[in-house]
Amino acid sequence: MISRRQLVSGLALAPVATVLAPGLARATPSLRIRDIYLGGGEFSEAAHSLVGKTVMIPGFMAPPLKPDARFFVLTRRPMAVCPFCDNEADWPRDIVLVKLAGPIEWLPFNLPIEVTGTLELGTEIDEETGFVSRVRLVDAEVEQA
């Protein structure tokens, strides 16, 4: 028989992909940016299992590289500028490129947001900007957390 304590610790260790954020449709799985990668640059099992599915990823909206862009960089923590990057395209590895379903209003870089879209994994170089991404949410919509 499972004691209450075991049940609680079991819940705490449940895979993050099953944890639902409040305010979203219960059917949409969520994934934290920190849980996308394992060590050595490999994608996690949780990330692999959600490829091609509609996923919500919480994070922060980095300011757009261009004002009329239909994409933005979703960061783990607020990052208006990358003060230690060589150039605009040189962001940390653990970011998600968000390709938007439609035009949106840009939000302050330090406002927590939830982005829901279809998850893509694997290196892609944007033809227009040269921006290199390894994780993308496409056809995505943005909500304030």
Next chain:
Amino acid sequence: MKIRTMLGLSVAASALAVASAAQAQQAYDQFSSHWYTDAQSRIAEIASRPVNVNQARNVILFLADGFGVSTIMAARVLQGQLRGESGEENYLFLETFPHSALVKTYNTDAQIPDSAGTATAFLTGAKTYSGSIGIAETGRLGDCAASQGAELLSIVDLAEMAGMSTGVISTARITHATPGSAYAKAAHRDWEDDDDMDPADIAMGCKDIASQLIDYQYGDGIEVAMGGGRSSFLPNTVADPEDEGRTGNRRDGRDLTQEWLSKYPNSAYVWNKAGLDALDLEATDHLLALFNRSHMQYEVDRAADVGGEPSLAEMALAAIQILDRNPNGYFLLVEGGRVDHAHHEGNAHRALHDAVAFDEAIKAVAETVDLNETLIVVTADHSHTFFVAGYADRGNPILGLSVEGGELALADDGMPYTTLGYGNGPGGLAPGATRADLTNVDTTDVDFLQQALVPMSSETHGGEDVAVFATGPWAHLFQTTQEQSFVFHVMAHSLNLLERAGK
């Protein structure tokens, strides 16, 4: 507020009453309390401490970027708490060094400095302008012409002239402000590779920082350079070995990693931890190690690095194996380069864990070298707007919410607050927003950003003095409050360096 204060007083009063009752049974013996016995043994130890006036064989400068006194205190508490202790009573290893002073960090043109001007001050002995890499105060930021003839010799240059071995290590890019100032002369700290420079300045004869590490002209060349910043050493046509889809930055087609190997016999170039571990350091005379395209990882993120990175301690110990073979001794700069970056992000968790890793590197090195012949200096270039505030109880988690008198403390807006915060930065409020309620927030989380008063995309440096700690020959010269350039002069004095370099 008044009611809360009164309540606090009444709690204190009843606690006092309980304490008085206990005292009636067992009086507190002030004069044999541990405060007295500990202080007496410290006085005895300090009073009998010999002053070491030997000529130093080696000097090791440990520099943590942005490691102000509030960061030292918070890192000290975190280190203790990570061991399960209360934390406040802990001493960082570096705080056990016998001598210390305060250091004024301003640049010649700035009340609150940047890391390039400060690094130039403590590495060349002359204060200069903000953003200068080894250029005197007569120069101007980004002015190539004004920099020509204003180049300063660094302690690395002078040590090489004196026949010593030299090493430069950083967890930041090896072309960044602090390590760059050890070997390069550039009017602007951003000139890390030729892609960062105006072609007109290159035509005028100014050189990018990465190329100066390879084309270095003093002595028999720098023996050890380890850190991040690989992209400044590879052509923009060459794929990066670690990051898929990325290349080097250089426009001039030079592969500086290959040039390093061609220039020096018995040399090595590695780009990951496995490469470093596989080296025979005893048979390596010149080592270039570039572990990341840009900066190396923060300590808490290091295990997840794609290519694998060594710790700061591992890099320092490897460097000493190479440098220590020179009978004339060595100068080694070891920079914990990313305390500063995490502070700029407003992320105390990463800043403090990098600070603890910095302390671990110092301990590992101090336990390896002979302190009778090696001067170790530990300091910071500048501080940050990082503060430690409130009236948190003894042992309260340093990254946590302030708990006072056993209860969650509330600000005048009725909401809790963290002990750690920033005067400005990304934790500041967007226009019109109200302070976030942290009641159910895990403020110890690795990605939590502390709240800040003034909203800014990047938290700024702080202008108050930083500390310098030292042990070994002539360490006792560090006393009272000094200009930052003084740090160089103690190191040079301990080595009799100017005379040995023919200056």
